[in-house]
Amino acid sequence: MEFQSQKGTTERILEAAGELFAESGFQDTSIRDICARANVNLAAVNYHFRDKEGLYEAILLQSFEQIQRAYPFELTGECPEKDLEVFVRMLMFRLLGKGRPALHGKLMAAEMSSPTGALDKLCEEAIRPTHELLVGIIRAIVGEAPENDLNDLAASILGQCLFYKHAQPVIIRLRGAIPVEDHEIEALARQITSFSLAGIEKYRITHEQ
Amino acid sequence: MEFQSQKGTTERILEAAGELFAESGFQDTSIRDICARANVNLAAVNYHFRDKEGLYEAILLQSFEQIQRAYPFELTGECPEKDLEVFVRMLMFRLLGKGRPALHGKLMAAEMSSPTGALDKLCEEAIRPTHELLVGIIRAIVGEAPENDLNDLAASILGQCLFYKHAQPVIIRLRGAIPVEDHEIEALARQITSFSLAGIEKYRITHEQ
DNA sequence: TCACGTATCAAACAGGTGTTTTAATTGCTC
DNA sequence: GAGCAATTAAAACACCTGTTTGATACGTGA
Structure with a gap:
């Protein structure tokens, strides 16, 4: 059972990664940093977005809209x-x-x-x-x-x-x-x-x- | 015996590192890249410039002049x-x-x-x-x-x-x-x-x- | 109840990084 | 030529990276 205020894993990753990419750039942001801030397991990024670049492109697309x-x-x-x-x-x-x-x-x-x-x-x-x-x-x-x-x-x-x-x-x-x-x-x-x-x-x- | 045209180790490092830092930045340039281009041993940078930052500062100083x-x-x-x-x-x-x-x-x-x-x-x-x-x-x-x-x-x-x-x-x-x-x-x-x-x-x- | 696809997890993997170590070699002075 | 310090060399170290693995839990439809 999840709290309603607790967003899903993908949303939390997108949120945390967006902030980190914006302030430190793609290179200097590690998947471990992202997962720590999003409070998700290390493997979650690769599971939901294939790889780090996939996550980055998803953020680019979302933020463009x-x-x-x-x-x-x-x-x-x-x-x-x-x-x-x-x-x-x-x-x-x-x-x-x-x-x-x-x-x-x-x-x-x-x-x-x-x-x-x-x-x-x-x-x-x-x-x-x-x-x-x-x-x-x-x-x-x-x-x-x-x-x-x-x-x-x-x-x-x-x-x-x-x-x-x-x-x-x-x-x-x-x-x-x-x-x-x-x-x-x-x-x-x-x-x-x-x-x-x-x-x-x-x-x-x-x-x- | 050295060829006169062959500069010393520190000079070759400064030359190679300057080019690489300029085109790829500090982060994306590895000591291994520098030493390969300069044709010197991997340990040479640390020996002559203490660490990577020391080399970078030396280049900054030299190029400023x-x-x-x-x-x-x-x-x-x-x-x-x-x-x-x-x-x-x-x-x-x-x-x-x-x-x-x-x-x-x-x-x-x-x-x-x-x-x-x-x-x-x-x-x-x-x-x-x-x-x-x-x-x-x-x-x-x-x-x-x-x-x-x-x-x-x-x-x-x-x-x-x-x-x-x-x-x-x-x-x-x-x-x-x-x-x-x-x-x-x-x-x-x-x-x-x-x-x-x-x-x-x-x-x-x-x-x- | 059972099986199945989804999602999460801890752990390990493979590759790259800067740096250090230790030994060999060089070059110079006495 | 011997001795000594400076330099070079190969190897290993410790750490961080993105990614994968295999096990476990969850929820759903049969």
């Missing part, structure tokens, strides 16, 4: 400047937000710099569409331009956002802390958007004939 | 816009340049997202001074401003640069390649500088009374 529901890119297509602000804000929440909804963003950021076997699939299913979205916004502002230039501008924006995740350990040492509260994240998103709109505008002016 | 000689931040202090361009170009070469001189930049980038025990020391001796340099340039452009705002602007610039290193595996999948030739790196540095100067100017105009 969660993040799209929690932080969607709801663009109007009418005002690209406003769309950029939405894009940046949602991306920042995906990277810096608290709790389960932001899990996928953090796993993606980790995957970018320390890829596992899951990166190829992740790239095509999640990263490329997001990148296309951003390039579309930029194109709506600057008009037609060489694909390479649009990619560079997109990189400038993505780089500003991802920096706060990728360089987190350094930022904490240099500045003491990292934005965590919702209003802090929103303020940062506005600052990055404003900065980027100026950069994009400068490109447009420089390259119009 | 090399990078300062190869890619110095030679700022005039007269024209902050020009100084920013120099700063960005040197930083990009440190991150994307070829061969030994760029080793330290790559190790630093890796250290930022996946810190080892060496990060604290590295932060104080290399990263913080570089950050102060950049903040100084920005302050020269916008005038006095809250420290937090200057830090945000610095983060926007550093983020754009580091993105090309931190997201390298993804960029290669999305765009096919990453800038490697000197003229490509310089062009990218000019683009980032131009973009950033516009962003900084926008901040200055928005916040002047």
